[in-house]
Amino acid sequence: MSLVQQRRFTRRRTSVGASREFVTGVLAEWQLHTLIEDIRLCVSELATNALLHGVPPGREFSVALHRVEDQVRLEVRDSGPGQPSVQQAADDACSGRGLHLVRGLADDFGVDDHVVGKTVWLVFKTSATAAALP
Template sequence: MPLSQQRRFPGRHASVGASRVFVTDVLSEWDLHSLIEDITLCVSELTTNALRHGTPPGRAFRVGLHQNGDAVRLEVRDSGPGQPVIRHTGLDTCSGRGLHIVNALADSFGVDDHVVGKTVWLTFKAPAPPHAR
């Protein structure tokens, strides 16, 4: 049976930490403890990008988690224009590595455009339930 939870967060820096707590709580509830570290890091990167580049002042962003079979999908939707771009950075660059990390941790990565805004999504292979091992 597919599972799904989502939450809206105000466009404030404190929402990055709140989104990590949300993801940790949901994955714990779903007994997907082995995915918490990777997905929490990814939600932190994606929500930071949403705040910096995609959430206009006074607007919110949404974080969603969906489990269907052996896949977990993380979504971060904002109302801003533009697409995230994986940049090539130098060794002495202080930023611009977040999407490289996200792309390395996730099994797939993409962006869905909307009339207003976009959804950046990642999928992760969920571990087999204990009774199926």
């Protein structure tokens, strides 16, 4: 058995905060409180990247959470071109650390290309006590 929650967001700055609230609500509903802070930070980074680099004007991006057994998969999909890459930011740079950060927090990371756009995904393992689906 698996659980899935997904929501679409418009191309505006307030959507980053709305995506954080969305994942917080879903993870609380699934009683995965120990993952909330890490996944909130990761969705913030991925949603910001989608807005800055992946969502053309007039389009949306989507955020999805999938829960299967002992893991949660976070996906952020946009319809823009380009391939995200992990960069090594300069010490004094104000940006460029997002993908490096999310890769460090997640148990797995990847990008799926689509005919239009891509999905950046992260996998987080749940604790053994929280692994039973509600």
